[in-house]
Amino acid sequence: MNKERVFCIHLHAILYGLLLCFVVSQPAWAVFWIEEFTGEQEEYRLIRQSKEWKVEAGMVLVTGDELSVLSDTGELQILQDDHEHENLFPLTRKDGSFKVPKPEAPSGEIRNMLALGKRLMTQTPEEKTPTRSMKARGDGPVLILGASDLKNYLIAGFDSLLIHWSGGEPPYRIRLLDDDDNTIVEKNNIQQNNITLTDMILPTGSYGLEVLGNSSSSYIALSVVDLDKAPPLYNKMVASQASVKVKQRYAAIILATRPQWLFQTLQLAECHGLPNLKQNILNGFVPDLDDEMQSTINK
Known part of the structure; x- marks a missing residue:
């Protein structure tokens, strides 16, 4: 690695660190x-x-x-x-x-600064185990929907995986890869823009998911973790005394507010029969936690 590249890597890390310091000094919503x-x-x-x-x-x-x-x-x-x-x-x-006070969220300017910092960091290779981010290639590329462009967490124990994508041209091919890029599951000649992989239980670890079209492909990183790695508020909701339906919906909405848990939320929305939440995620729109709670309560 030449000196100029090393300098760029260090500069990216410093800039992103400064961005984080600025953001954490801002009011956080609760x-x-x-x-x-x-x-x-x-x-x-x-x-x-x-x-x-x-x-x-x-x-x-x-x-x-x-x-x-x-x-x-x-x-x-x-x-x-x-x-x-x-x-x-x-x-x-x-x-x-x-x-209950009105929650405060980072301003649009701060969100843009964070997005810029993330892009800088994704250009910086890690020493041994690089974080797999969403990657697309080809004209009119395939795009996996409802996924973070940095990391996507899944809770261990699920035996199916719902995948939606846009763009590209059929026939499509799906590959689920392990941490060494060995193929675990492969589906070929798919004509529609979605599929559910079934009859599989993934142990904790790192995986990759790739959707390949006729002339383009998209790839995201998956990390299967134990339940205790989920956000504390999610686990508290799951363990609460609320009704099953209320717990399922609220727990899914709680996860939806974290980009790295969005793909897991999509799985929960499909599993628990939450079509509106599922469609919002696929459309790239996740309602504010407070607004969604209000909507749920008023139904």
């Missing part, structure tokens, strides 16, 4: 939910959009929700998750009411 409460539901009041709701353990709170404790002995634990830290704080009658 998610609030009810961790647990003592006594009976009647000892608490939740006002949402001018209507009164019953509190539930594991209930996700949305912007504008107002919580009050009605009894002297009641205590409600509220969890605040800003995706980096979790804070648990109690709410009692003497504390007065708590109103």
Whole structure:
């Protein structure tokens, strides 16, 4: 490696580090939910959009929700998750009411700066195990939908894999590769722009997924991890006392807010029968967590 290339690699790393330092100094948006409460539901009041709701353990709170404790002995634990830290704080009658604030997200300028930094870093090879990013070649290239351009996490235990793509020309070929680029699964002569790979359970590890068209192809990195590697808020929702349908939908939406978990969210949306969320992901649009929660609640 020549000196100029080494200098460029170090410069890219420094620039991206400075971008990260700038971003983490900005206000982060947070998610609030009810961790647990003592006594009976009647000892608490939740006002949402001018209507009164019953509190539930594991209930996700949305912007504008107002919580009050009605009894002297009641205590409600509220969890605040800003995706980096979790804070648990109690709410009692003497504390007065708590109103969920409006979340703050990075500005468009900051998002653009981060995207630029990511592009710089993907041009920097790692020493041994390079991160496989989305790559496309050919005219009118194939593009795998609902995937991050850096890394895509999957939770171990799934026995099927839904894949959608756009662009290119049939016939298509699908290849699932292991970390050494050996073919695990291959499907040929596919005429449509989607397929579900079935009857397979992938152990934890690194994989690659490639969709090849008649004159172009697309490739993304997959990383299969244990459940405890999923975001804490996702695991808390899965373990909550909410109904199965509520847990499935909310847990999927929580994952959808993290780009590296978007591909896993697509699998959950297909598995749990969430067509609207699935279509949003395929269209490249993932609603804000708060907006989607509001929509779910109002249905």
